[in-house]
Amino acid sequence: VHRGAGNIHVSRAGFKDLIERLYKEGSEDLAGIWYESGRWYGAYLLTKLSGEYVFGFLEKDLLVSWNLDEAEIREEDFLVSVRCTSFGMSMELTDLLVHYLVGLMEEVGYVENDREVLRGLVLMKFLKKK
Numbered sequence: 001v002h003r004g005a006g007n008i009h010v011s012r013a014g015f016k017d018l019i020e021r022l023y024k025e026g027s028e029d030l031a032g033i034w035y036e037s038g039r040w041y042g043a044y045l046l047t048k049l050s051g052e053y054v055f056g057f058l059e060k061d062l063l064v065s066w067n068l069d070e071a072e073i074r075e076e077d078f079l080v081s082v083r084c085t086s087f088g089m090s091m092e093l094t095d096l097l098v099h100y101l102v103g104l105m106e107e108v109g110y111v112e113n114d115r116e117v118l119r120g121l122v123l124m125k126f127l128k129k130k
Contacts (some may be wrong), residue, residue: 004048016090023092034096038103046108054108055080066097078128080110089120098122 022030045054055073062084063071070085082101089097094117101124102112110126117123 004044016093019092019096020090031096031099034099035103038100039107042104042107079113080105080126082122082124082126084122086120091119094119094122098124
């Protein structure tokens, strides 16, 4: 799935420095890029996986691709709760993760309902679109 999506592996230290520099120059532009990347990846996952398996795969994928300490996605009726934790994540990268998740979830048919964000901690809830 990662190869088909065009994902690459980059060392966390180098990536963190790059993001902090880019974030200072244009956080809104960077946030938009991450949002669109999330939307694209959501669409890609829907074409590669059966809809019922997207969240199970995504939970494991976020853990690995975002180098998280914990990731949990729980689906209950029309509500999906997403919890991501990374003790070494900067505030800039945490913000980009939020934009990525919003784009991804919108693409798979959910709209953001609630959000709590601290550096390295993301708790979000999404409702299924009608």
